[in-house]
Structure formats: C-alpha cells, structure tokens
Amino acid sequence: MIQAIDRAARVLTSLQGARHLGITELAAILELPPSTVHGIVKSLQAHGLVAKEPGSQRYMLGPALLKLSNVYLDTLDVRARAMRWTRELARRTGLSARLGAELFDEVIIIHHNRRPDGSQQMLETGLTIPSHASALGKVLLAYHPSAADELLAKPLRSLTGDTITDPATLRLQFAQIAERALAFEEDEAVLGESSVAVPVADRSGSVIAAVSVVMPSSEWPPEAGVLNDLRETARNISRELGSSSWPPAVSPRDDD
Template identity: 65%
Template sequence: MIQSIDRAAKILGLLQGSRRMGITEMAAALDLPPSTVHGIVKSLQSHGLVAQQPSGNRYVLGPALLKLSSVYLDTLDVRARSMRWMHELSSRTGLASRLGVELFGEVIVIHHNRRPDGSEQMPETGVTIPSHASAMGKVLLAYDAAHAADVLSRPLIALTAETTTEPDRMREEFERIRQEALGFENEEAVIGEASVAAPICSDEGEVIAAIAVVLPATEWPPSDMVISDLREAARNVSRELGAPTWPRPIAAADPTDIQ
C-alpha cells in the first residue's frame, strides 16, 4: 500500500457526509502530525478533491469528486438497466424510488426517481445512508455475509428513536428478509419517512443492489399493490441483468419466477 495515497483516502473519508474539519481535527483523527495532513490536504485541494471554506480554516469535499462520481455512476450496468423500471415503478405507485449499492459499509443511492406529483423534492443520487437504518441497506446486509460482519462489528448508531441498534435484532431481521425478499424501515433513518426494498440479482445470481420505494410514515404499512409493483420491478431489472433466479419467499418458491 502506498502510504501517501492511503492517508489521502482517509482524509476524504473523514470529510464525507458534508463534514467540515480543520487541519488539527483531521490530524488528531488520523494520529498524524498537522504538517503532514496540511501537505496532503493542499495537494488534494490543488486537484479540486478538497475545498477550503471561504471564511475560516475548515475543509470540505471538493467539486472534482462530483465529476468523478458521475463517471462512476455512468459505468454501472445495474443503474442503466434499472432506470426505465424505476420510472414505471414511481408512475404506478405515485412514490419516489431509489436504487442503492453497498459502498464502504453504507448504501449509496445510485439513482433516484422523484415522486411524479410535481412537488419540490431534493435529488438523492449520491446520498449515502447507514446500511442498518435503510431498507435497501438491510437487504444488502442480509445477502452479503462480509458486509454484515463488517457493519455489525461496530456500534450501530441511532439516527432516530426507531433505529435498530441491537446486532441480534438485526440478524433476526436478515433471516426474515431472506425468507420474504423484502426489507423494511419505518422512520429509522429520517423521521416521517419509511421505505421498503427488494433485492436485485446479477447474471451470477448474486444480490448486487436493492431497489426501494419511499413513502410517508403516515401511509405505513405499504399496500399489497405497492409491494407487488416493487417485486415486479426488482424481478424485471434482475432479468435484464441475466439473473438465472430471483430471491423469493422460500415457502413459495416458483421455478418460473424469473422467466
């Protein structure tokens, strides 16, 4: 491992999630001399990967990362294959839809379809959500033992009063998700918001992403029709990716499910 690159990556990691930090704070977090951190930060700043706030001596992630992330998203086949099915899903349900993949122990939204009601909504593509507090994240955790082991090895942070923070409860939920091929969260990440997610499979039958619909907590639980539309979207995306099977309730396995 090249030490300078490793340190630069750790600095970018510290600044994720709209964090603003000074040189002294970053140096303390990384247990490095402030002069070393200052030199790396200035190099990152020269490439637009880090930006200094106009007033003060704090730093944030830079605009060049946005361009790099857009290139990354454009290379994801699952995103390209999902877009028309997500549009149809939002049109049928009247709800916003999200597509997410695992990234450094969290879920990153790689595509977001807004509610089709014309209301003002924040774009969510590029947003990260802690896996344990997201319906998409729970699905990805349930089907990826390494991801789950990594997340559950650290304290689970409570984002709201409803966030599940007990590892044993999370493991029980993973078992249910594998039985039903559905993940749920109700006000666990954002107060007033709930979501339900289903897995998306690759041509090797592995779960590589999750698709979700987002609804107001006042409309919880989702209707059977919403669940059906979500499952159909997940199945169609998986089919386009060449998946030989699609996760489904074990008690109701259907060999023709993907055909």
C-alpha cells in the first residue's frame, strides 16, 4: 500500500463525508500536518478529483469523479445485461427494482428502475446502504462468507429500530438465504420500506450482484408472483452472463 495514494484516497473519503472542508479541517481529520495535506489536495485538484469551492477557501469533490463514475457504469457488464430485465421486473411487479454490488461493508446501487406508477421518485443509482441492513447486501454476504466474517467482526450500526445488528441472528439469516437464494428485509434500512433480493451469478458461477424489489412495508409480505418474477429476472441476467445454473453456489473461501 503506497502511503501517498492511501492518504489521497482518505482525502476523498473525508470530503465524501463532509462535503466541504478546509485544509486545516482535513489535516485534523487525517491527523497530518496541514502542509502535507495541502500537497495532496493540490495534486488531486490538478486532476479534477477535488475542486476549490468558489468564493471560499474550502475544497470539495471534483467533477472528474462524475466522468469516471459514468465510465465505470458503462464498463459494468452486469449492468448492461441487467437493465432490460429489471425494467421488465419493475413493469410486471409495479415495484421499484434495484441492482446492487458490494462496496466494502455496503451495497452500492448500480442500477435502479423506479416504480412505474408515475409518482416523483428520486433516482437511487449511486446510493449505498450498509449491507447488513439491506436485502441486496444480505444476499451478497450470504454468498461471500469471507466478507460476511469480516463484517460480523465489527459492531453494526442500527439505521432504524428494526435494523438487525446481532451477528448470530444475521449468520442464521445468511444460511437461510443461501439455501433459498432469497433475502428479505423489513424496515431495516428505511422505516416504511421493505425489500426482497436474489443473487446474480456470472460465468464462473460466483455471485457478483443482486437484484431486489422494494415495496412499502404496508404491502408486506410480497406475493408469490413477485418472488417468481424476481427469480426469473436473476436467472435471466445470470444466464446472459454465462452462468450455467441458477441458483448459484456459495463462493469457496478465496479472498484476494
């Protein structure tokens, strides 16, 4: 791990949390001398990764990140393949559909189809949710035992009163999820919202993403038809990715 790059990444992460920060504030967060931080920030700024906010001497994230992120999304094979199927899923179920991938201890939504009822809903692509509090995340963890172990070693944050933070309970859920290829979540991330998720596998048979539908908790539990549509969606995407069978198997414990 090269130190300067590590520090640069931590600058980005700090700005991600705090939006606007001056050099001194950043220096305090990173526990580094201001002059050191200044050098890092200037280097990032030269590439558009951070920007000085106009009319102030604070810094914020830069526009180059938006371009990079756009290319990232374009690069994702899963996403390209999944889009038409999740659109169909949203249409058939009348619910909001999400495609999520792992990002450390969170799930990041890499594609989102809003529920087709015409109401104003924000586009959720790019949002992250702690894995243990989302159906998407639980699926990914259930099929990735090493990631699950790591996550469960830390104390878990509660987002709503209903977020499950007990490692034993979660471990039990993971076992059930891997068995049924189906994960649930009831009011665990956002009060009034619940969701169901299924795994998506690639050519090698490993789970690389998850698909979910989100519904108002008042409509919980989902009908059997919804679960079938979900399963069909995941099966279709996985097939397009070259996966020979679905549901997939739990990954062997190979980190890297």
